[in-house]
Amino acid sequence: MEKQVHMYSVDTGAFFSEEEARLQRRVTKNKRFKAALEKRREDPERIAGSARRAGERIKKATALLKQTLDKGSGVRALRPEQLTPRHVVSLFESTLTRTLQLEIDALTTDLLIVQTYYYAVLRDLVFHGFDYLGEHYVCFTASAGQIRTKKTMFIKEALLKRHRAALMCGLTVEDINAQGGVNVNKYLAYLALCNSATDRWADFDIDRAIVVDDFETAVEATVDAIDEGTYKVTRERRRISINHTDGCGMILPGCAATSRMVRMPWIKGLLVPFAFDRFLQNHPQADSKVKDIYGRTYDLIADRIEIVFTRSQFKMWPFYPSWDAYKQAFKRYGCQAAIGNEEEEAGRDAHFNYQMLQTLDGLGEEELRQMCAATNTRIRQIGSSRETMLRVLGADRHRARKNYYQQALTIYPELLADTYSREVLKQVKRGLVKRAWGGKIRIDGKHTFICPDLYAFCERLLLGIEAPRGLLADGEVSCSLYPDKPKLDCLRSPHLYREHAVRRNVVDQEKKRWFITRGLYTSCHDSISLLLMFDADGDKSLVCAEETLIRAAERQMQDIVPLHYPMGKAQPSRLEPKTIYEGLIAAYSGGNIGKISNDITKIWNSAAPDLDVIKWLCMENNFTIDYAKTLYKPVRPPRIDERVKACTRARPPHFFVYAKDKREQEVEPAGDRIVDRLRRTIVNARLNFSAANLGTFDYRLLKYKPSAPARVDPRVVDRYAELDRHKRFMTMEPLEQDSSGDHLYVYKEIRRQLLEVQPDLDIVTDMLVDHLYKHQNSSFKTTLWSSFGDVLVRNLQRNVKQKLTEGYMACIVCGKRTPHTSNNKRHCTACAAEARRRYKAEKARQYRAEQAKKRMGDA
Template sequence: MSIHRRLNKNYRYRYLLKGKIKSAHIEDDTKKRFEEKISRTSTRIKKLKDTLYELFAKNEELRVLCSELIREKNTISVFDSVLTRTLKVKQNTLTKDILVVQTYFFDILKDLIHNGFIFDNEKYICFTASAGQIRTKKTVFIKEKTFNKYQQSLMCGLTIKKINDHKGVNINKYLAYLALCNSATEKWDEFDIDKSIVVNDMETLVNCTVDFIDDKTYEIETKNMDIPIEHTDGCGMILPRVSKNSMMVRLPWVKGLLVPFPFDKFIREENKKAKKGLYGTVKDIYGKEHDLNAEKIEVIFTKSQFKMWKYYSSWDEYKKFYKKFKCHAGKCNEEESFIKNAKLNYQMLQTLTDITDDELRTISEETRSNIINVGTDRRTMLKILGATETNINKNYVQQALEIYPELLNDTYSKEILKQTKKSMVMSAKAGKISISGKYTFICPDLYAFCEYLIKDDKDPKGLIDDGEVSCFLYNDEEKLDCLRSPHLYREHAVRRNKVNKEMKRWFVTKNLYTSCHDAISKILMFDVDGDKSLVCNDKTIVSVAERNMKGINPLFYNMAKAEAQPVNYETIYEGLKSAYTGGNIGMISNDITKIWNSNNVNLDVIKLLCMENNFTIDYAKTLYKPERPNNKKKIITEYTKSKTPHFFIYAKDKEKINVELANESVVNRLGKLIPNPRIKFSAMNIGEFDYRVLMNKEYAKRDIDNQIIEKYKELDLKKRFMDTRPVDGHYTGDSLFVYKNIREKILDVCDDVEHVVDVLVQFLYEKKKSSYKTTLWSSFGDVIVENIKNNIIKDTKETIILCESCGERIEKDNKNRKYCSECQKSIRLIQKREWDRNNKRNRHNVRHS
């Protein structure tokens, strides 16, 4: 037996013994025997680990990754990105150019970073690790010859030597910036780098009262300060004629948000006011002057977006490399044309500590109604399942339901609804409730930025005053509660919305525009590089938030900065090791949640934990975390030693033994208000389901093809072994790849995809009448949806509707028609009877008055 297997076996044995001692009432001598076994097991584990570490130290050979270890279950999917496009990796294909390695032993990681490893007779070297990968101790390795081929394109002409000649860089920032090319993006073909510049950010001093925390003594002092705020941190501008929507962008070493703003119109109008051409020339970050109109500038990046600006001599040098090495620009998270309502989460809710039961009942009304009405109405069912116009990323089942709602009558749809309803109840009891609120990008007052940049006004007025925001999703003068996740302190920024005529001339998006005179960024702790705010106009929530924010000040502390280091294998390893062991923000967040849900909320302790949380988040970049003074450590421990709150049963799937008893905290009270009725499928307006609509209309009823059926059943049973969940809770396999693989293996049996789908539909819907058809829809959903379109939509796509009462398909011969003829007659008869009753009642009242 290998050392690794023996270690695993002994670990399992030890935890089994511990579990028996904890869970069983056993005699003292029996318990003593168990403890002795645990002790012997621990000694054996220590010896095995020591032997393992000795083997690590002795190894001098280049490590080789065994080919048989690359299996379906550890194949992952990556989205289309600058990296995949640069490497010319086709979508939906398997590539071995990139391997992601998860760290369990740092000695091995060090060896891999220093020396690389061999796989399939190719050498792999350390490439990068994004912020998300750092959290899961994952590192991206790339085939050495592939990296050498595309290095100049991925790094836009920069070399390690050039970076080191400039005294190095913050290692983990360098890795994060290099990882930008691995972000999911689509190619931005319209981008013309010759029509772009990079300018300095807008930074001003904002005077406000803060709770200042000393990161050495942990003392909190409330004082008035002039706080420097970089309002454009991560945000740039793009002309509306180039893009009408805000979007996040990725170029080599460049990331952030671009917001449409007509800076060309600003120049024209300011020059018209001045009656001469004073404005339009600006300096870039290297001091070179640019005439925005003459150079036809379309995109203005800010210095905060250009992460490696100091390693280039000019923007012209960057542009030269960008074109020479055929670099790519990508865009992602483009602003949606329709933004659906969002949900509140427990972090945002738990800080409203004085909310009453009536207020809680009011804000949870929509959620409770949706749970109660599951199965009773077609529209509610479709909404719950995500088959709506607002869902722009529908899966195949949702696409099919939107075209053919009769599918709701199938047992599979009903099974999905049962599971969805169960999830709705769990989520609601965990504080996730539907509200009148929407997530939208946060951005600065770009009119003020143009005053700052183009007019050189270092104290710009802008269009938005202190205490105001501007968001076209809501009405003028409406009060809004602006929120952001993570929400740890009491971070409800209640602001008055301004959407007057002048703002509509300049602000052209649905973003949340914030004032340069407001410290709102310090309350919500946001950057404007793509951060989103949950903007809520629910009157109850706004009222409660306003009440709870009285006397609450932004938290402020001096964040640390790490020094630059030369880029080499040693510093990369040390940087990653520090990041991987830098601390767990989840634990700090849970400690804060414990206090908010305790019977004794201490705001000062929460403030200290919020500070620690933010230092921990930045630890990978700064390599600095404050150390708790002993007196503060004792106080903090006193408030965090309890178990997690009761609602973590629903929020984090905790066992009752591991949570506190339910008290009267906000989210625990909400759990009592959420109903959990048995689902009744009583909707009368769905219509009759015919499984043949899912089949190819050109084919007659199929004979059962047993080869296809058997292969399907075999793969359906095996899929859970392809897509496994290891000990650390992260999927190693990828469901997209699994179902793509299942499709290919079934098509190996029969390459006629229409025949395969018809056979499987007939088998699962008619013969077996299965309630579980996930494999069918995930593997062949595209074909089924196309069949439904061909069978249902035909030439009357916009004119065929389902009767709102009985579900019969009817032709919509006028825009107001909702019912079939029979249902319309019944409804009119009911309305007439109601009208007659009301008339009779009114005449009776007049006679007796």
């Protein structure tokens, strides 16, 4: 998933008429004038009067603008001057971009994203669409995430008519309305699945797939039940129905060796490799014939079934008469199956965050130092260890996708000796320290997919056992990432209540035989999904093996049980412009989960956290998350509201200066709560560039013609300098110092403009390399690497790898290139001699120690 397309993202102001735009300019001008007045200190009375009059003008112009907008204007037009490079956004390739045949790395106007600031304009756009350069655009969809940010995607009407059947697998709005309609926002979210970043699943065969009922059982658990009306919290023992395969299906290991997220029209979720064919062989009494959700019987063996989807993955199944009908439409209209995130190779350790840390408020000073040890070591070693330098810059083997600069470092580690690498390392080090002070510390933990016990699922599906035993008991998990760790702390974001699921980790031969992925497998007898609030549709857990953390989590989880409350149900309605507009507006008013989360953080960092208030806010947070789809959330009783406000009246904790970029005057003074203590526990060591094995950097290897000095064209160099200075004004997204190769559209625009001056790509690149590396020796080369990184990497591959193929290698100690005479050789001659000398000295020391010990024993 490295291919991108570029499109415009504008707000509703881009569709103003001339009169509306004039009124908006008047409002903006007076707001700026008033803001400037309020910053002045002289003659307070005169300034106050001027500010008051400016406020009256703002109020009058705003009212007049609102009146004008409320009148409506039918089909609006997009003003062409609004489509500037600053409004370009980049999206990864998806089923949508492939179906519409959008050109990769090109700017398209077939799709357009609109952010809502004026509801009246959105109403016109949803009801009537808009025109742009002779094309008519209509409302297409909005994912749940887009709805939360008030964004909607529009598409050319002619293009939608041409490809609607492929995107909707033959289903039509008329079909849906004829069957009673659907919840509008859920429909928009399900339709938006085609816009997920994916790669095409080239060898997918829908005839080898079926859809069966989910695996659901009643789990007995002690919970804190919250009444959504009264907010009363009652601890009780309940039998709670849990859908263990909510969003999860199975795929034969021969078709996929690792778990993968799948996207198809109306189908989403996780597919986990499980050998259900071998399960049948091992259980002669098992029946290979299963019924799908429509009642048709399939034989898993005779019908050569490879994929078993579950009902929860097939979002619009009620609107198809049968699975065969869906399959026929899928093939008839050329629909696509696509793969999203796949299970990654076990790589670098993950990071803790302040939400998870603040709930361990009983953590002692020594325990906190132990948990921060890995982070402090990483900070101290930046600059002094080549391996650490490569790792923090993302040029190590664990990173699957590398930007161009990271690829170049992998090919030619001598780049570390350049001033630009030092500047990036300074930025990285500052970022590491700041994020660590804000609660982001390295731990012995890894992110991995959460998987259900599919052995138990097969016991239900193929053996007909209503209460299957499975392979995992209550309180057990199985994660092969840590085969030798008896306990794991299983975590998930957002972490708001005390949600440390410490579980016994069982990785024996039987588990490894059936659970072949690196996922976190959970028991069907456990209430862990209630505690962590996860589905099995691709949710990930941060699985931690840090012993200090596990001991602390076990202490803090004493007397803590999962929260339980009934969630709202979405009501169906007809799909039409009116209901779509009303659904979007209702979702926009659903509330801000960020504010709720921050309020919970205030309570955790108070002197005496009120756990009941945290429980109530956790419930409200989850209702707010689902509000975009369900349009339901509870109303807080007045007495509860008073108590919540009393607990959240304080400013955010001090560490928000580092975690949220707050100013000192916006936060509380630093206290003794656990995350604030990181400021004195995490070191801010001076960066010492003492690594001795960087080798000798030769900038000429970055050039197409290494031996020939490039003739510097002042027009190119001057234009480059100008674009580099003004690049931050060319995009709405922040440009980071170390963002080289992030495929930002602004860098592609810089490249395009430079090639207008000199059309030869290699000449321009060589010219800029000479200018920045030889003449200026600049420490700032992000624009060069982000705009021409592919060319630089290509040049390195030819110039450096030619040396490697000629039999050269880089010494792991000094970095010097030396003849590669054997596969075991890792040192140059001098470093190998020194290594042998040290090895012999150590062996001699060990021998003397053994002899001395033996003499003591004889005595």
